[in-house]
Amino acid sequence: MNLIALSWHYIKSRPYNTALNVLLLGLGIGIIVILLILSRQVEEKLVSNAKKINLVVGAKGSPMQLILSSIFHIDYPTGNIPLEEANMIAKNRYVANAIPLALGDSYKTFRIVGTNHDYPDLYEATLQEGRLWSALFEVTLGARVAQSLGLHKGDQFYGQHGMAAGGHAHEEVAYTVVGILAETHTVLDNLILTKVESIWVMHDHALLEKMENAASQSDHSEEHHHLPASHSGETNHQIQEEEKALTDSFPITSPLDNSPLSESSDLLQDKEITSLLITYRSPMAAIHLPRMVNSKSSLQAASPAFETARLFAMLGMGVQMIQGLAGVIILIAGISIFIALYNELKQRKYDLAIMRSLGASRRKVFVHVVLEGLLITLLGTLAGLLLGHGALELLSNLFSQSEGSGMDLSGWIFVKEEWMIIGMSILLGVLAAFIPAWRAYQTDISTVLAKR
Amino acid sequence: MVDIQNIKFGYLDRVVVNISSWSLGQGEHCLFLGNSGSGKTTLLHLLAGLLKPDQGHISIGSTDITRLSSTKLDRFRGRQIGLIFQSAHLIDVLSVKDNLLLTQYLAGLPKDVKRVEEVLEELNLGHQINAKIYALSQGEMQRVTIARALLNKPQILLADEPTSSLDDENCERVISQIVRQAEKNRATLIISTHDQRIKSRFDNHLLLENP
Numbered sequence: 001m002n003l004i005a006l007s008w009h010y011i012k013s014r015p016y017n018t019a020l021n022v023l024l025l026g027l028g029i030g031i032i033v034i035l036l037i038l039s040r041q042v043e044e045k046l047v048s049n050a051k052k053i054n055l056v057v058g059a060k061g062s063p064m065q066l067i068l069s070s071i072f073h074i075d076y077p078t079g080n081i082p083l084e085e086a087n088m089i090a091k092n093r094y095v096a097n098a099i100p101l102a103l104g105d106s107y108k109t110f111r112i113v114g115t116n117h118d119y120p121d122l123y124e125a126t127l128q129e130g131r132l133w134s135a136l137f138e139v140t141l142g143a144r145v146a147q148s149l150g151l152h153k154g155d156q157f158y159g160q161h162g163m164a165a166g167g168h169a170h171e172e173v174a175y176t177v178v179g180i181l182a183e184t185h186t187v188l189d190n191l192i193l194t195k196v197e198s199i200w201v202m203h204d205h206a207l208l209e210k211m212e213n214a215a216s217q218s219d220h221s222e223e224h225h226h227l228p229a230s231h232s233g234e235t236n237h238q239i240q241e242e243e244k245a246l247t248d249s250f251p252i253t254s255p256l257d258n259s260p261l262s263e264s265s266d267l268l269q270d271k272e273i274t275s276l277l278i279t280y281r282s283p284m285a286a287i288h289l290p291r292m293v294n295s296k297s298s299l300q301a302a303s304p305a306f307e308t309a310r311l312f313a314m315l316g317m318g319v320q321m322i323q324g325l326a327g328v329i330i331l332i333a334g335i336s337i338f339i340a341l342y343n344e345l346k347q348r349k350y351d352l353a354i355m356r357s358l359g360a361s362r363r364k365v366f367v368h369v370v371l372e373g374l375l376i377t378l379l380g381t382l383a384g385l386l387l388g389h390g391a392l393e394l395l396s397n398l399f400s401q402s403e404g405s406g407m408d409l410s411g412w413i414f415v416k417e418e419w420m421i422i423g424m425s426i427l428l429g430v431l432a433a434f435i436p437a438w439r440a441y442q443t444d445i446s447t448v449l450a451k452r
Numbered sequence: 453m454v455d456i457q458n459i460k461f462g463y464l465d466r467v468v469v470n471i472s473s474w475s476l477g478q479g480e481h482c483l484f485l486g487n488s489g490s491g492k493t494t495l496l497h498l499l500a501g502l503l504k505p506d507q508g509h510i511s512i513g514s515t516d517i518t519r520l521s522s523t524k525l526d527r528f529r530g531r532q533i534g535l536i537f538q539s540a541h542l543i544d545v546l547s548v549k550d551n552l553l554l555t556q557y558l559a560g561l562p563k564d565v566k567r568v569e570e571v572l573e574e575l576n577l578g579h580q581i582n583a584k585i586y587a588l589s590q591g592e593m594q595r596v597t598i599a600r601a602l603l604n605k606p607q608i609l610l611a612d613e614p615t616s617s618l619d620d621e622n623c624e625r626v627i628s629q630i631v632r633q634a635e636k637n638r639a640t641l642i643i644s645t646h647d648q649r650i651k652s653r654f655d656n657h658l659l660l661e662n663p
Binding site for chain 1: 526530535537555559600612
């Protein structure tokens with residue numbers, strides 16, 4: 001028997017009151033824990049996804065939308081931009097690297113992104129299986145896409161128009177999986193990567209018709225008549241030539257290559273991409289390039305750092321409001337613990353007097369009452385931590401079930417602020433118990449015993 | 453063993469206890485007699501160190517308890533003074549065994565389950581060692597209180613009106629148990645009472661009168 005055991009026995013003797021206080025405190029702390037871990041993980045995701053990207057150039061519209069759609073792939077693009085203008089920016093002296101993105105299609109809500117090999121390099125992605133795409137309609141899958149859809153190297157699928165489920169299927173041509181990326185814990189895990197030209201051809205019906213004609217005239221022994229790799233004959237040769245012209249003369253795929261844009265190529269005249277992810281060549285670029293893009297072209301430049309900060313500021317207001325609400329719940333829990341201990345003390349003053357008559361010092365009686373408050377708050381804290389982490393894990397499972405959400409969250413991540421929560425709840429327990437404990441400390445044993 | 457010298461205690465201007473000299477030897481028994489308000493309970497509380505006299509000295513054994521610090525007095529009380537009250541007040545949330553273990557803990561003594569079992573056996577309560585307090589009869593509760601008072605083998609046993617609410621049969625039983633246990637432990641026994649039924653059982657009386 002010791003003071004902790006004694007306090008525990010008293011707590012157990014009023015289970016409903018204790019449960020109510022633990023629940024109240026647990027709820028408040030749980031909400032704060034969820035917000036803490038969620039905002040930490042979202043922040044980390046945003047930062048890791050935006051790293052090395054200094055500027056995003058896309059169609060005019062909301063810069064936030066441009067960032068969200070081009071970096072985090074969680075919003076619709078602002079529109080498309082002419083390839084010619086994109087190419088001019090890519091060749092600007094302030095640009096070290098420009099990665100093109102062509103969006104618009106998806107497969108079972110996972111976005112199909114037309115880009116070049118610099119894009120996976122940006123996230124230091126490695127291959128888990130197979131290789132990166134090279135020919136038209138070859139795709140390399142993000143780890144989560146492959147896992148969620150059960151796709152393997154060699155599998156084929158038809159892309160859908162649009163980014164939401166239920167879009168029109170591009171059944172004219174199938175994509176072929178040629179590789180799967182290892183998990184990067186970035187947005188890349190949720191993307192299907194292919195050539196920019198694949199996206200163009202998929203939406204260029206004239207070119208598609210040529211390909212389909214070629215396919216229908218091809219040797220019957222060839223399999224997969226939809227696939228560009230199976231084209232044969234003269235017409236097929238022409239298409240391959242056009243494809244080569246596209247690839248070879250498209251400077252954005254290698255912006256450091258100063259080969260001029262083939263102005264004579266009709267194929268590139270009306271082509272568009274969605275956006276450019278730009279890495280600056282020098283810090284001076286941050287001053288000149290956005291201004292130049294925004295003032296002298298029909299494009300808009302958006303800074304990921306600025307827009308992310310703006311997003312946090314907006315989210316922060318909501319987070320603060322919910323945190324404030326959680327704080328009020330915790331305060332109510334603290335007051336409830338105080339009232340419970342205070343009322344209990346009135347009934348227990350004879351117990352305390354007996355304890356004193358048995359040799360308990362004033363200090364011991366004080367500590368005994370404080371321990372009671374402390375144990376209740378520790379129970380509430382434990383309940384809150386379990387509730388917070390458990391609820392977030394549940395949320396993350398729900399998120400992962402809605403494929404393509406891009407939020408790889410986990411409930412089993414601990415942040416150092418949780419120690420602060422434990423510390424604060426200890427303080428709350430002590431504060432809630434202080435007045436009852438002080439009254440217990442001052443108990444006049446003789447008067448209490450004599451009145452009995 | 454118990455020695456009182458020139459003690460005076462009162463509330464505001466009213467003197468409740470005023471004893472110039474009184475003593476009781478080791479193992480002796482004494483009744484404090486008097487009407488309500490005569491200061492019996494106050495004197496008992498002074499002897500237990502629950503109250504501090506306005507003047508004078510109280511010694512138990514070789515210790516002048518009026519000179520002890522608050523903490524030392526608490527420790528002394530826990531180890532050397534056994535208290536029995538009119539109502540058998542026990543800590544309801546604990547079992548019989550835990551009530552007694554708490555008594556050892558609060559006195560700063562090591563946990564001694566064997567001693568707990570021994571003292572309960574002496575009072576025919578061995579079978580109730582793990583019982584909850586609410587499961588005990590009034591008589592059993594009173595005996596647990598006596599066991600608690602005797603557990604730490606105190607030098608002095610102080611009982612405040614232990615029989616006032618009991619019928620004749622139970623009065624006799626409780627007094628017999630207290631006296632027997634005090635003798636067995638060679639403890640000095642002081643009972644404060646206005647119960648005339650037990651007057652004849654004790655030779656040594658201290659009559660307190662209303663001031």
